[in-house]
Amino acid sequence: MHLEIQNVSKKYSKDKYGLKNFSIHIEKGILGLLGANGAGKSTLLKMIATVSKPSLGNITLNKNNIVKDANYMRQQLGFLPQDFGVYPNLNAYEFLEYMAAMKGIGGKNLRAKIQQLLEGLNLIENAKKPIGTYSGGMKQRVGIAQTLLNNPKIVLFDEPTVGLDPEERVRFRNLISDLANDCIVILSSHIVSDIDTIADKVAIMKSGKLIEYGNQNHIINQVADTVFETIIDSNQISNFKEKHLVVSTSRINGKLKIRYVSQNPVQNSITQKATLEDAYLYLNSII
Numbered sequence: 001m002h003l004e005i006q007n008v009s010k011k012y013s014k015d016k017y018g019l020k021n022f023s024i025h026i027e028k029g030i031l032g033l034l035g036a037n038g039a040g041k042s043t044l045l046k047m048i049a050t051v052s053k054p055s056l057g058n059i060t061l062n063k064n065n066i067v068k069d070a071n072y073m074r075q076q077l078g079f080l081p082q083d084f085g086v087y088p089n090l091n092a093y094e095f096l097e098y099m100a101a102m103k104g105i106g107g108k109n110l111r112a113k114i115q116q117l118l119e120g121l122n123l124i125e126n127a128k129k130p131i132g133t134y135s136g137g138m139k140q141r142v143g144i145a146q147t148l149l150n151n152p153k154i155v156l157f158d159e160p161t162v163g164l165d166p167e168e169r170v171r172f173r174n175l176i177s178d179l180a181n182d183c184i185v186i187l188s189s190h191i192v193s194d195i196d197t198i199a200d201k202v203a204i205m206k207s208g209k210l211i212e213y214g215n216q217n218h219i220i221n222q223v224a225d226t227v228f229e230t231i232i233d234s235n236q237i238s239n240f241k242e243k244h245l246v247v248s249t250s251r252i253n254g255k256l257k258i259r260y261v262s263q264n265p266v267q268n269s270i271t272q273k274a275t276l277e278d279a280y281l282y283l284n285s286i287i
């Protein structure tokens, strides 16, 4: 599987771009798409999903132009949009049967496939209750189930962990890891911890542009040897933030323990092992 995004721009109005001259080559495995709100993640995923078209540029899947031939993508696609709506009066079985019909999926194996998905997503106990009675996390899991009905080869999840509790997040991660053996899985989030344990590669987006792309080590190496921890008085924090990028703070005996990225560490700082979060915050701050 090769997904190629070539010089894609999406113009929403005169000087409003969702994406600007964006290029990336994606192969099988899990790609974590990381960016703050408004970075352009949903805009990109919608164009890959053929829900919207680029204003400029091209998108190909296995060398097939999917801007011109959307069906080639749609046959192999599972997509969980950010604002995915479910029908409150249908139960999970009925909803998934309905979604299967919309996608043109039928046949004698459909019931077994739905059963398997409901079990895998821990929905089986409530599968006969109306979806309107489900928690946010359960609705999200129904949304995840519908992406997998057609055994997709490319699966796009736009902020899939919103509304999931910690246990559900772990279950979701396991499901994705199993899925990614021979698929392209793209997972968008603005939360580093949603993707750092599962993404093979990470793409960082800002203001509609790709600011960094590579495996996690490559990205973390951007801040290697520049992450530190120190303790300061609370009243020094504003001054400290003017000189260094503060990643996190915590209170300790009336003082502040600071984790920060800097080329010029203050005295009494202890070097820390850099993480994806450090690198993400650093790259966002300089570009």
Ligand SMILES: Nc1ncnc2c1ncn2[C@@H]1O[C@H](COP(=O)(O)OP(=O)(O)OP(=O)(O)O)[C@@H](O)[C@H]1O
Residues within 6 Å of the ligand: 012, 013, 016, 017, 018, 019, 035, 036, 037, 038, 039, 040, 041, 042, 043, 044, 082, 159
């Ligand atoms: N339909 C639209 N019309 C006009 N502007 C839009 C439209 N959709 C998105 N935008 C703008 O395009 C930019 C990128 O938005 P997008 O939703 O792709 O970002 P995102 O990274 O997915 O963020 P979020 O997680 O908040 O959705 C933002 O400035 C947004 O306001």
